[in-house]
Amino acid sequence: MQENCKINRKFIIYFRVKKEEVIEALYKADIIKTLNCPQCGDVLDIHFKWTKLTQCPSCKSSIFLEDASVKLIGESSVLSPEPSLLKIHDPITIENKNYLPLGKIRYSYGRGFWEEWFLKGEKNREFWLSIDEGDFALQERVAVSLPFKSPRIVKAGKSYGLYVATEVGKGVCVGFEGELPLPIQIDQTYHYIHLSRGGGELVTVEFIDDKIETFNGKWIDPLSIKRVYS
Amino acid sequence: MSQKYSLKCTKCAAPLSLLGGGRVQTVTCSYCKSVLDLNDNYKVLSNFRNVKALQQLPFELGMKGKLKEVEYTIIGRVTYRENEFPHTEWSDFLLFSSLYGYAWLTYEGGNLIYSKRNRTFPNLGWNEIANQSVVVVDGEDYEPYDYYKAKIIYVEGELTWVAKKNDEIQFLDLIAPPFGMSVENNENEIEHYKTEFLDSKMVYDAFTVPENKREYSNAFHPLKPFNRPWLKALSSVALWALMIVALLFIGMFFDGSGKNLTYFSVDNKQRVNEVFTLKSNRYLSTIQLKAPNKKSLNNFNIKLKKDGQTLFTLNQSNAYTFDPVTQKVKEKLNSWDKDAKEAMVYLHLEERGLYQISISPIDRDLSSSLVVNIEEKKMRMNYIVLFMIFLLFALVIYRLMSWKYAHKLDEERGLYVSYSDSKIETAWGNLSMWFFIFVLVIIILSINS
Numbered sequence: 001m002q003e004n005c006k007i008n009r010k011f012i013i014y015f016r017v018k019k020e021e022v023i024e025a026l027y028k029a030d031i032i033k034t035l036n037c038p039q040c041g042d043v044l045d046i047h048f049k050w051t052k053l054t055q056c057p058s059c060k061s062s063i064f065l066e067d068a069s070v071k072l073i074g075e076s077s078v079l080s081p082e083p084s085l086l087k088i089h090d091p092i093t094i095e096n097k098n099y100l101p102l103g104k105i106r107y108s109y110g111r112g113f114w115e116e117w118f119l120k121g122e123k124n125r126e127f128w129l130s131i132d133e134g135d136f137a138l139q140e141r142v143a144v145s146l147p148f149k150s151p152r153i154v155k156a157g158k159s160y161g162l163y164v165a166t167e168v169g170k171g172v173c174v175g176f177e178g179e180l181p182l183p184i185q186i187d188q189t190y191h192y193i194h195l196s197r198g199g200g201e202l203v204t205v206e207f208i209d210d211k212i213e214t215f216n217g218k219w220i221d222p223l224s225i226k227r228v229y230s
Numbered sequence: 231m232s233q234k235y236s237l238k239c240t241k242c243a244a245p246l247s248l249l250g251g252g253r254v255q256t257v258t259c260s261y262c263k264s265v266l267d268l269n270d271n272y273k274v275l276s277n278f279r280n281v282k283a284l285q286q287l288p289f290e291l292g293m294k295g296k297l298k299e300v301e302y303t304i305i306g307r308v309t310y311r312e313n314e315f316p317h318t319e320w321s322d323f324l325l326f327s328s329l330y331g332y333a334w335l336t337y338e339g340g341n342l343i344y345s346k347r348n349r350t351f352p353n354l355g356w357n358e359i360a361n362q363s364v365v366v367v368d369g370e371d372y373e374p375y376d377y378y379k380a381k382i383i384y385v386e387g388e389l390t391w392v393a394k395k396n397d398e399i400q401f402l403d404l405i406a407p408p409f410g411m412s413v414e415n416n417e418n419e420i421e422h423y424k425t426e427f428l429d430s431k432m433v434y435d436a437f438t439v440p441e442n443k444r445e446y447s448n449a450f451h452p453l454k455p456f457n458r459p460w461l462k463a464l465s466s467v468a469l470w471a472l473m474i475v476a477l478l479f480i481g482m483f484f485d486g487s488g489k490n491l492t493y494f495s496v497d498n499k500q501r502v503n504e505v506f507t508l509k510s511n512r513y514l515s516t517i518q519l520k521a522p523n524k525k526s527l528n529n530f531n532i533k534l535k536k537d538g539q540t541l542f543t544l545n546q547s548n549a550y551t552f553d554p555v556t557q558k559v560k561e562k563l564n565s566w567d568k569d570a571k572e573a574m575v576y577l578h579l580e581e582r583g584l585y586q587i588s589i590s591p592i593d594r595d596l597s598s599s600l601v602v603n604i605e606e607k608k609m610r611m612n613y614i615v616l617f618m619i620f621l622l623f624a625l626v627i628y629r630l631m632s633w634k635y636a637h638k639l640d641e642e643r644g645l646y647v648s649y650s651d652s653k654i655e656t657a658w659g660n661l662s663m664w665f666f667i668f669v670l671v672i673i674i675l676s677i678n679s
Binding site (some may be wrong): 133203 | 251253254269298299300327328329330331332333345346349351352353368529643
């Protein structure tokens, strides 16, 4: 009995090491290019062709990527650790499609916050997984023809063309981790609108001042998210 | 996502702690029962101090349990009372998971329903939903079932919305047991929840509810699926078995309906010896005795012989079979009833060939007569008929209970729902089955008579 326990324990340790090795190997295989942090000189692994912003894993500096050059834009705050289904660089599957989480942005809405996870999908596509207290929405940044002239006039519960505005809100960007395909501004207030066409389809409109971005996707069941190497 | 807070009640200064994440809007002080608004500096919104004592429920705030693969903590409770008679009361417990967010566990007299916010419901207005015969959500057909209004009568712990005493909410329930959709309409918005009827024991076990606090219900609930797996399986097996037995029955009916060997009559004047040849020993052989009255039948002795050896004797008081070699009594059998006018003797005659039947009057002075008919290849249908009746019963009982459940569901339904095509098809399916059973019963009865 004692002997068996020892064998099992060894096996578990061996398995864990192997799993981490596998993830590490995959993570390295996904690196497109490497740069050096202008602040501390540490290596910055870039995994996405159109990455615009990354955080140095050593000194936590925010680094803006412009063409072939890198530009230090300051030290970013470290996000407080919170329980999450996702982990940066730990691949997941959603409805049989693979995604690699590369970064996340956290927005605060007062007493709580939500997170927008940047996922690299198959064929190097950009996806966003919004996680807010058990509500999960998977979306792509695409141009959507909006049924109103200005997002500022939209009210929750009202219909606009084929859409119903199900939520109108705002949040303050409190920080980010990993690498992102778009620049963000810490402490900036972002406004958003959720437009539903029914049946789980979702269009999100994000706007700061006059700049509007649209995301199209759907609500997903969090239980459908599986870690590839769990 | 959650951030942990600790605060004091602005009414009584009792310590409060928040467990339920960033969407919590109100918290009720467990001491003074004041509802505090977290969006407005913990302002007191209402108070439940004078609410009459409510029934003790099996669940309490702070209990933890795993439901639907998710670890939840009970963080709040809302108790509703339906506006209309019989003023049904139920309690919704708010569940929170830091990974999977919020869900509800509804407790209604021992029945437990799990529900979670649904985002895939089609964009239908309140009245549009009630007028649909079926609403399709995620490929599942939900039938509108009931519409009702209820008021909040009690609140405890944390809630993700501002709930005040006597706030009125409209509910529209759609069902596809064990699942359902609950559409809730308050003053501000319409929300959709996917509901599921859960096994009470499983939930109590998950939250480790003490045995003495557990309550179970056998009462009807629209989401409680009609689930009789054993009866359903028996019914399916019975249907196939009945078809096979019916075919066998028809085959045997034609093959084993009997072939006449001899037919004669006897009276009280003399003894009659009749010889017949048994050509087939398949199935049974029968001796049918028919008299005009009971005295006539009781006035005869019957003896069956082969090659001079007695095989069988019979009169009203006793019946025996004999060993053909030793001529000793092999078995004593029951004879016919005293008041009978007719008797049918089934014999398993193993050997083919010549047989002799002797029929002699007991009292030659008693005027009596008897008609005797001997047949071979006669199948005794009694057992097969009994088996068919059992199969019929097994076939019908599940469908009868299922029909009774559907009837009860319709009786309790608060909304009229027009019959869908599938329902009509099912109705036709049931009609054909009843017709089949009816025809079978008629055949059995006619053969038995």
